[in-house]
Amino acid sequence: MIKKRQVASQYQAELTNKLIEEAKIDLPEQLVIAEMDSILQNFINELAQNNIKLEDYFQVTGLTEETLREDLNKQATRNLTMVVILDKVIEDLDIKLEDEDNAVIDEHMKSHDNEDDVENTTHRLNLEAESLRNKAMIHVLKSGSSIDKNGEKVYLQDVYNQDTDTREEE
Numbered sequence: 001m002i003k004k005r006q007v008a009s010q011y012q013a014e015l016t017n018k019l020i021e022e023a024k025i026d027l028p029e030q031l032v033i034a035e036m037d038s039i040l041q042n043f044i045n046e047l048a049q050n051n052i053k054l055e056d057y058f059q060v061t062g063l064t065e066e067t068l069r070e071d072l073n074k075q076a077t078r079n080l081t082m083v084v085i086l087d088k089v090i091e092d093l094d095i096k097l098e099d100e101d102n103a104v105i106d107e108h109m110k111s112h113d114n115e116d117d118v119e120n121t122t123h124r125l126n127l128e129a130e131s132l133r134n135k136a137m138i139h140v141l142k143s144g145s146s147i148d149k150n151g152e153k154v155y156l157q158d159v160y161n162q163d164t165d166t167r168e169e170e
Helices: 002-022 029-049 054-061 065-093 099-112 117-143
Strands: none
Touching: 002 065, 002 117, 029 054, 029 065, 065 117, 099 117
16 A cells, blocks of 8 residues: 555656646736745744754755745745646536535634634635645546556555545545
8 A cells, every 4th residue: 555655646746747837827926925935934933843043954955045935936836826726626626525524624623712713714714725625636636547657557546535534545
């Protein structure tokens, strides 16, 4: 099963790259900048959790602010392009959340009871959007055909039909 997961992961990466490469989507600059800021903030928080300053990171890796900015721009553009693609799949196929999806979200939201109403609502909407996009991605992956390095078709259905709560095969 590990081999199939590796093939599935590689297949998803290649399919995602191909979709992004072929999509001719003009993203508003401000949207890209906002996504870059979000990615950077997450990265800085991750560094802080490991007691690393951004300046130290630059020094150790040899990267510069400019190379980081270029990387952030590429990441932001890729992320947003995939969001647009998956949102279109959701719209075209009229993908909806199932009761079990909502139950998982409800269970997760119980751990956020201390947030205010706006934060709770925003968090829930983000989880719902992420769940819908995951469903759209699974649809896209199932629609494609994965082939191994020997040209043999690889059936990845069992990898994509996992219980999302336990991440184990059904």
